[in-house]
Amino acid sequence: MNDSKSTKNPVKKVVIAGGGTAGWMAAAALTKLLGKNIDVTLVESDAIPTVGVGEATIPTLHIFHQLLGIKEQDFMAATNATFKMGISFENWRDVKKDYIHSFGFLGQDCWAAGFQHFWLKGHQRGIVSEIGDYVPEHLAAREGRFAVLANQALNHAYHLDAGLYAKYLRNIAEQHGITRVEGKIDKVNLSNENGFIESLTLDSEQVVEGDLFLDCTGFRALLIEKALHTGFEDWSHWLPCDSAIAVQTESVGKPVPYTRSIAHESGWQWRIPLQNRTGNGLVFCSKYMTDDEAIAKLRENLVGTLRNEPRVIKFQTGTRRKHWNKNCIAVGLSSGFIEPLESTSIHLFQRAIVRLMQMFPSQGINESDVNEFNAQTKFEHDNIRDFIILHYHLTDREDTAFWRHCKNMEIPDSLQHRMDLFKQSGRVFKKAEELFGETSWVQVMLGQGLMPEQYHPIVDQMDDAELENFLMHIKNNVKKKVASWPDHYDFIQHYCKSTVKA
Numbered sequence: 001m002n003d004s005k006s007t008k009n010p011v012k013k014v015v016i017a018g019g020g021t022a023g024w025m026a027a028a029a030l031t032k033l034l035g036k037n038i039d040v041t042l043v044e045s046d047a048i049p050t051v052g053v054g055e056a057t058i059p060t061l062h063i064f065h066q067l068l069g070i071k072e073q074d075f076m077a078a079t080n081a082t083f084k085m086g087i088s089f090e091n092w093r094d095v096k097k098d099y100i101h102s103f104g105f106l107g108q109d110c111w112a113a114g115f116q117h118f119w120l121k122g123h124q125r126g127i128v129s130e131i132g133d134y135v136p137e138h139l140a141a142r143e144g145r146f147a148v149l150a151n152q153a154l155n156h157a158y159h160l161d162a163g164l165y166a167k168y169l170r171n172i173a174e175q176h177g178i179t180r181v182e183g184k185i186d187k188v189n190l191s192n193e194n195g196f197i198e199s200l201t202l203d204s205e206q207v208v209e210g211d212l213f214l215d216c217t218g219f220r221a222l223l224i225e226k227a228l229h230t231g232f233e234d235w236s237h238w239l240p241c242d243s244a245i246a247v248q249t250e251s252v253g254k255p256v257p258y259t260r261s262i263a264h265e266s267g268w269q270w271r272i273p274l275q276n277r278t279g280n281g282l283v284f285c286s287k288y289m290t291d292d293e294a295i296a297k298l299r300e301n302l303v304g305t306l307r308n309e310p311r312v313i314k315f316q317t318g319t320r321r322k323h324w325n326k327n328c329i330a331v332g333l334s335s336g337f338i339e340p341l342e343s344t345s346i347h348l349f350q351r352a353i354v355r356l357m358q359m360f361p362s363q364g365i366n367e368s369d370v371n372e373f374n375a376q377t378k379f380e381h382d383n384i385r386d387f388i389i390l391h392y393h394l395t396d397r398e399d400t401a402f403w404r405h406c407k408n409m410e411i412p413d414s415l416q417h418r419m420d421l422f423k424q425s426g427r428v429f430k431k432a433e434e435l436f437g438e439t440s441w442v443q444v445m446l447g448q449g450l451m452p453e454q455y456h457p458i459v460d461q462m463d464d465a466e467l468e469n470f471l472m473h474i475k476n477n478v479k480k481k482v483a484s485w486p487d488h489y490d491f492i493q494h495y496c497k498s499t500v501k502a
Helices: 020-034 061-068 072-078 115-125 136-143 162-175 222-227 291-300 345-358 367-393 401-408 413-425 438-447 457-461 464-483 488-495
Strands: 013-017 039-044 082-084 086-094 097-102 157-159 179-182 185-190 197-202 207-209 212-215 232-234 243-250 259-264 267-273 277-284 311-314 318-320 328-330
Touching: 013 020, 013 207, 020 039, 020 061, 020 162, 020 345, 061 345, 072 162, 072 488, 082 488, 086 136, 086 438, 097 136, 097 438, 115 438, 115 457, 115 464, 136 464, 185 222, 212 222, 222 328, 243 291, 277 291, 318 367, 328 345, 345 367, 367 401, 367 413, 367 438, 413 438
Parallel strands: 013 039, 013 212, 039 179, 086 259, 212 328
Antiparallel strands: 082 157, 086 097, 185 197, 197 207, 232 318, 243 277, 243 311, 259 267, 267 277
16 A cells, blocks of 8 residues: 555654654653664754753653653652642633643542532532632642652652753663764655655765654744645634743742743743743743844843743744654654743653553555554643643733734634533543543632532432531541642652752
């Protein structure tokens, strides 16, 4: 078979175009887990800087690290990492109204209804406090406590140095036989027969041949878009921010165990504490704010001495129409960009890599594999997209043109359904392959001001005294648990103190 999506040529040689976090994640995973059966080459140029802004992660990174046998203490010490238990959303619902979206699970569910239904009745009766008091990770984030405990669910993530993380993964890949080729890609050579990629020609005139190519060239998308013209689905009408300013500052005080996301008049600012410094950035929409205004705004709100000059990054929110096209798979920013609000970028790199390994085309590329890969990827991207849009659209802010646009814009039907379902019944459902679970949707919808009109009738099986005892028992257990955890910074010093010079 030699149609546009299939080939019976066995895949023996994989070429990764580009390094950075995405390229070296792919290289480490493929060489360590499949390297005995395939030859893996990575092409990158030291002259091309990586975006390298993705310093906050989510708990799914544990899956990737477990697959590669990465020891948490070693990885954290090598990347100046701190722990993360959620994101503080400041000024999102409205100016001076804040909430935390934490990891972990809310209270205690029953077979018919999630914990939010018990909390909702308690809220109506005036016998509950904020919903985060019923989640250990939420309370620990606020109190600055953390501990890694044996036999406990890994409901934490990391703040890390993306450049050091790529270096750490490169070391793993080199231990397992990666071939690294230095050079800029000058030309992508396609087959006249079926349009598949045959090789890459570098600026040194070296030719790198392969059977399967991973495009990790970032926003440039040299293979998946410039060579294969795959197409792009633009989401900027839902996610209008298109620019970011990134800068590093010296640490001031102890690192908090959460990411800060601080909304401003035309977007938001991040603050990510590492062991040795703080990552800062301002995300904004260029229709409402110029680059110079954004740089000035960021400088106004920085804490600590600058370590480098602010860098402007331009992007377009959206996704590639196909993430696997012919014999090329987009991994990383070449596959699209949903913006970093919920720290999902590295997760999506990881999912593409793991999905590829699960569906690896060792005997040749089949159209059915390509279609399934693309369908799963689209489902995942669409659901994350909806979750991000929720933060912008579900707001009381009307103080600027940007926020008025976000509040009044049309949104995807899938998101409108979730919001309507929660508002009318308090219900949230997670489909099997979705990233964000019920706890995440509940915290953000409540945090942004959407209060359900009713709760599940099974809650009325408890009288008010039973309900109060039930809620108080959960809250007290959370308090007791968190009170036993040490200070976040003290734990880092003991557990994973940085081995990298500042």
